[in-house]
Amino acid sequence: MDQLLLLMLTGLGAGILGAIMGIGGGMIITPVLTIVMGLPIQYAIAASVIAVIATSSGATIAYLRDEMLNLRVAMFLEIATTVGAVVGAIVSGLVDTKFLYWLFGALLLFSSYNMVRKLIGKKDAAPAETNDRIATKLRLNGSYYDKAALQQVDYSVTNVPGGFAMMFGAGIASGLLGIGSGAFKVIAMDTIMHMPLKPSSATSNLMMGVTAAASATVYFFNGSLQPQIAGPLAIGIIVGALIGSRIMQVLPTRVLRMIFIPIVAYMGLQMLLKGFGVSL
Numbered sequence: 001m002d003q004l005l006l007l008m009l010t011g012l013g014a015g016i017l018g019a020i021m022g023i024g025g026g027m028i029i030t031p032v033l034t035i036v037m038g039l040p041i042q043y044a045i046a047a048s049v050i051a052v053i054a055t056s057s058g059a060t061i062a063y064l065r066d067e068m069l070n071l072r073v074a075m076f077l078e079i080a081t082t083v084g085a086v087v088g089a090i091v092s093g094l095v096d097t098k099f100l101y102w103l104f105g106a107l108l109l110f111s112s113y114n115m116v117r118k119l120i121g122k123k124d125a126a127p128a129e130t131n132d133r134i135a136t137k138l139r140l141n142g143s144y145y146d147k148a149a150l151q152q153v154d155y156s157v158t159n160v161p162g163g164f165a166m167m168f169g170a171g172i173a174s175g176l177l178g179i180g181s182g183a184f185k186v187i188a189m190d191t192i193m194h195m196p197l198k199p200s201s202a203t204s205n206l207m208m209g210v211t212a213a214a215s216a217t218v219y220f221f222n223g224s225l226q227p228q229i230a231g232p233l234a235i236g237i238i239v240g241a242l243i244g245s246r247i248m249q250v251l252p253t254r255v256l257r258m259i260f261i262p263i264v265a266y267m268g269l270q271m272l273l274k275g276f277g278v279s280l
Helices: 002-021 026-036 041-065 071-090 097-121 133-138 160-177 182-192 197-221 227-250 253-275
Strands: 142-146 151-155
Touching: 002 026, 002 041, 002 182, 002 197, 002 227, 002 253, 026 041, 041 197, 041 227, 071 160, 071 182, 071 197, 097 160, 097 182, 097 253, 133 160, 142 197, 160 182, 182 197, 182 253, 197 227, 197 253
Parallel strands: none
Antiparallel strands: 142 151
């Protein structure tokens, strides 16, 4: 009974954080399952995949209803992520993973630095002023109602090729390193494509679920997916995701960015150190 309660509370926390930030809950779930509960790492990783799907399902329902996420951007960029994941899985074992950890770790740290500049420069509320020809043709531009600022925000999507390339790289990272790419998705939309952070986070939630669904079947057939672990986690996560989706919409964008920056910086540092054989 104590284990069941711990799993549900862990899922609740992971769901809230995942829905707010548009990232998977693996950074919460994996340490709790392996260190606190002493479960094998393969069970923890499989449970993390289910956590991503549950977070995506719970949060996406609320974001779709409130028209917070950009469905066209999600479906377009998911092409790059899926193809990248397939390529990563194919070339797995042929590429030195240390180099990849260094590369993506440095990218995350640089992205967190850019986010700090945005935070200091107070550029969060400024929508992109230029229209991207590809974004206009594909109708990727959008709008959302900011419940914190109490106003409608219209935004333009820019640098579509750059965002597409970043998503392809995120897919390769997922396929090669077995990591979640939620942070890369948010960075691609927020930093490269200049979407506001809130719709970037909401759109990332939907995309993560699509990507993770393909991985879940692999873990199911190899026996790593344990229902007695994934079930209670999923229940807590869905509740947490519904709560987190509400919290995110009323948070000021600056506060959202202040939460996101240390998470991205920590993940970048963790990947760099892992490239040197050190684990945080």
